[in-house]
Amino acid sequence: MKTPISASKRYVHRLLKPHKxxxxxxxRRLSVAxxxxxxxxxxxxxxxxxxxxKITEDWTSNTNLxxxxxxxxxxxxxxxxxxxxxSNKALKFFHFIHDNQSPSLSQLPLPSIxxxxxxxxxxxxxxxxxxDLFNLSKELKVPLTSNSAILLIRYFFHVKKVQESLELYNxxxxxxxxxxVKNTLLGLLLKSNRFEDAHKLLDEMLQSDTKFPPNETxxxxxxxxxxxxNCGKEDEKILGLIPxxxxxxxxxxxxxxTQLITRLCRSHRNxxxxxxxxxxxxxxxxxxxxxxxxxxxxxxERNYKRINLVLNEMKxxxxxxxxxxxxxxxxxxxxxxxxxDALDMLKKMKEGSDGIxxxxxVILYNTVIDGLCKVGRQAEGFLLMEQMKSEHxxxxxxxxxxxxxDGFCKSGEIERAxxxxxxxxxxxxxxNVITMNTLVDGMCKNGRISNAMEFxxxxxxxxxxxxxxxTYSTLISAFCNVNNMDRAMRLFDEMxxxxxxxxxxxxxxxxxxxxxxxxxxxxxxxxxxxKSGFLPDLLTYNTLIxxxxxxxxxxxxxxxLKDMEDSKIKPDSVTYNTLISYFTQNGDFGTAHKFLKxxxxxxxxxxxxxxxxxxxxxCLAGNLDEGLNLFEEMIRxxxxxxxxxIYNILIDSLCKCGKVDHALSLMDGMLEKGVAPNTTTYxxxxxxxxxxxxxxxxxxxxxxxxxxxxxxxxxxxxxxxxWFSAIGEADRxxxxxxxxxxxxxxx
DNA sequence: ATATCAACTT
Numbered sequence: 001m002k003t004p005i006s007a008s009k010r011y012v013h014r015l016l017k018p019h020k021x022x023x024x025x026x027x028r029r030l031s032v033a034x035x036x037x038x039x040x041x042x043x044x045x046x047x048x049x050x051x052x053x054k055i056t057e058d059w060t061s062n063t064n065l066x067x068x069x070x071x072x073x074x075x076x077x078x079x080x081x082x083x084x085x086x087s088n089k090a091l092k093f094f095h096f097i098h099d100n101q102s103p104s105l106s107q108l109p110l111p112s113i114x115x116x117x118x119x120x121x122x123x124x125x126x127x128x129x130x131x132d133l134f135n136l137s138k139e140l141k142v143p144l145t146s147n148s149a150i151l152l153i154r155y156f157f158h159v160k161k162v163q164e165s166l167e168l169y170n171x172x173x174x175x176x177x178x179x180x181v182k183n184t185l186l187g188l189l190l191k192s193n194r195f196e197d198a199h200k201l202l203d204e205m206l207q208s209d210t211k212f213p214p215n216e217t218x219x220x221x222x223x224x225x226x227x228x229x230n231c232g233k234e235d236e237k238i239l240g241l242i243p244x245x246x247x248x249x250x251x252x253x254x255x256x257x258t259q260l261i262t263r264l265c266r267s268h269r270n271x272x273x274x275x276x277x278x279x280x281x282x283x284x285x286x287x288x289x290x291x292x293x294x295x296x297x298x299x300x301e302r303n304y305k306r307i308n309l310v311l312n313e314m315k316x317x318x319x320x321x322x323x324x325x326x327x328x329x330x331x332x333x334x335x336x337x338x339x340x341d342a343l344d345m346l347k348k349m350k351e352g353s354d355g356i357x358x359x360x361x362v363i364l365y366n367t368v369i370d371g372l373c374k375v376g377r378q379a380e381g382f383l384l385m386e387q388m389k390s391e392h393x394x395x396x397x398x399x400x401x402x403x404x405x406d407g408f409c410k411s412g413e414i415e416r417a418x419x420x421x422x423x424x425x426x427x428x429x430x431x432n433v434i435t436m437n438t439l440v441d442g443m444c445k446n447g448r449i450s451n452a453m454e455f456x457x458x459x460x461x462x463x464x465x466x467x468x469x470x471t472y473s474t475l476i477s478a479f480c481n482v483n484n485m486d487r488a489m490r491l492f493d494e495m496x497x498x499x500x501x502x503x504x505x506x507x508x509x510x511x512x513x514x515x516x517x518x519x520x521x522x523x524x525x526x527x528x529x530x531k532s533g534f535l536p537d538l539l540t541y542n543t544l545i546x547x548x549x550x551x552x553x554x555x556x557x558x559x560x561l562k563d564m565e566d567s568k569i570k571p572d573s574v575t576y577n578t579l580i581s582y583f584t585q586n587g588d589f590g591t592a593h594k595f596l597k598x599x600x601x602x603x604x605x606x607x608x609x610x611x612x613x614x615x616x617x618x619c620l621a622g623n624l625d626e627g628l629n630l631f632e633e634m635i636r637x638x639x640x641x642x643x644x645x646i647y648n649i650l651i652d653s654l655c656k657c658g659k660v661d662h663a664l665s666l667m668d669g670m671l672e673k674g675v676a677p678n679t680t681t682y683x684x685x686x687x688x689x690x691x692x693x694x695x696x697x698x699x700x701x702x703x704x705x706x707x708x709x710x711x712x713x714x715x716x717x718x719x720x721x722x723w724f725s726a727i728g729e730a731d732r733x734x735x736x737x738x739x740x741x742x743x744x745x746x747x
Numbered sequence: 748a749t750a751t752c753a754a755c756t757t
Contacts, residue, residue: 262748296748327749366750402751437752470753477753504753511754542755577756584757612757645757
């Protein structure tokens with residue numbers, strides 16, 4: 001190889017000639033020492049050399065300098081190299097030192113000077129190719145420093161020569177393979193998805209007897225990849241190595257762990273998250289965050305067994321649950337309609353009777369208030385809001401009010417809902433679009449669509465709250481419900497004119513037309529939707545299929561199903577339930593079971609609705625026993641939790657067959673399982689016992705309805721009225737209705 | 748990352 005220094009050797013005869021640039025002025029200026037009798041110090045010599053090397057083209061011919069340089073210690077030589085501006089100059093210097101090194105001089109500075117060459121070369125646009133430099137180091141047997149290795153490894157990755165990087169790493173001297181080098185290589189391997197190689201390297205780093213153990217950076221490199229957005233399952237082997245960091249005293253921070261576990265749970269890898277947490281819990285550094293993330297994942301798959309295990313382990317390992325932990329637990333209880341347990345937990349938190357006292361915040365209160373509203377105990381919810389204000393100095397926010405307003409709307413107490421809305425104004429809690437939507441929906445569902453429209457317009461004018469897709473969808477559905485397609489269409493147009501038309505607007509029209517028993521028109525809107533560039537989603541398809549099934553137009557339903565499959569949208573359990581329902585209601589259990597098989601094959605486990613559909617079908621076909629058997633089977637062999645609809649179907653059927661005692665025992669079982677009976681349950685039951693004239697049972701049930709705040713509806717009143725007036729007990733009904741009004745207005 | 752509105756199936 002032709003190198004600058006070998007070229008310069010040919011001009012050795014010039015060495016003694018003073019260089020043309022070297023004037024006496026220069027020399028005078030360059031001699032730093034003020035007292036010329038003192039020999040210059042090493043520092044001065046270094047500075048002088050730097051200046052000379054910078055400004056002189058052919059300094060190798062300067063013998064003076066030559067000897068001075070060779071007398072300098074390694075550190076000074078390295079310093080000189082660092083101050084040279086271009087890689088060419090540095091390379092020339094490198095060659096000079098290399099060619100002139102005395103055998104006694106240690107090799108020490110050469111690798112460092114070479115490193116400087118690489119550093120300079122990397123910054124330049126057209127430098128000596130880095131590959132050539134790498135080859136030169138091999139040729140001259142100058143070992144690479146750790147930093148040189150890092151630079152070259154990065155460069156090789158940059159030009160997609162991963163194999164060269166690995167070779168370079170393998171050829172390094174053992175002492176150069178330090179943690180930094182390993183971290184660099186590891187990061188790049190992971191980034192380019194070479195999980196096999198990365199795993200091997202990381203595993204090697206994590207050995208307990210390694211000279212260069214992993215550090216925080218190693219961990220952050222690993223996490224930056226694990227937390228990457230679209231990381232497949234290849235990273236799972238790497239995941240398994242994380243606990244090994246603990247052996248070296250490196251522990252991931254709780255924030256990262258929380259993110260990682262959240263990510264694992266979201267990509268349906270709860271098991272991996274579970275394993276990871278359990279490996280790490282031993283090191284005693286876990287906080288509530290990662291545990292919460294796992295708990296949240298486990299609750300999504302309703303794995304209550306594991307939820308309880310995690311909670312116990314938190315206790316054993318002294319990991320203090322925080323407000324989020326409690327928030328999730330309370331939320332669970334509420335969603336399982338175990339509101340009394342939720343209230344209990346809230347109380348315990350405040351008292352600190354379980355060893356941990358946490359001041360509940362507005363979110364926790366909102367969760368419980370919503371829980372109360374969702375089971376029809378909105379009056380208690382309201383009291384809880386008063387309590388949180390007065391006793392705990394916790395101000396309700398817009399969510400608190402939204403929950404309560406929804407609660408009162410759903411129970412038909414629109415006036416109370418409006419009062420709460422006015423109260424918000426007094427307490428300076430600004431309503432938002434959800435508040436509006438809730439009230440609009442409440443009014444629509446209570447047959448006051450024009451009031452709802454008025455309110456909607458007023459909110460827009462007075463509060464500047466604009467309607468969103470939900471608002472329009474609610475109103476459009478409401479107009480469709482009363483068969484006012486004209487107004488529905490006008491709202492649809494208004495929404496489209498407001499800007500980006502929303503798929504939800506199409507959907508609400510489609511669902512409205514379907515609800516109005518006009519599936520063909522709905523299908524037409526769906527085709528229009530497609531033409532405007534919106535693809536109907538699963539919900540839309542399900543709605544259409546349901547619409548045609550209800551009209552007994554199976555061929556059309558199947559047509560939609562085909563269209564759906566063409567659009568690559570997979571039918572889900574709702575789709576299958578709809579079809580199964582069509583066949584069972586028409587007595588065709590053979591085809592129903594065919595679809596049931598297909599459903600399971602598609603990966604959709606039968607849901608509570610599937611069982612409900614089949615049970616309902618059996619009852620309709622007069623096979624009550626078959627229905628009861630299936631119910632037993634469901635409880636025995638599946639994880640499906642019965643809901644009140646299933647109980648209602650069976651209780652109704654039993655009562656109609658005169659098996660009132662069986663129905664009553666089923667209702668007891670319902671209460672035992674924590675399934676709340678609703679008005680439908682009571683209506684079926686009361687109808688049944690009325691035919692047997694069992695007044696005592698009626699009394700008990702009526703009391704139950706009152707205490708559970710389960711509103712009687714016109715059917716309840718009709719049943720009781722027919723019965724009681726026939727036996728001259730009309731007062732009982734009066735009392736019942738009055739008692740009800742008293743309890744609901746007590747709040 | 749624990750709370751509020753609409754929408755498909757018994």
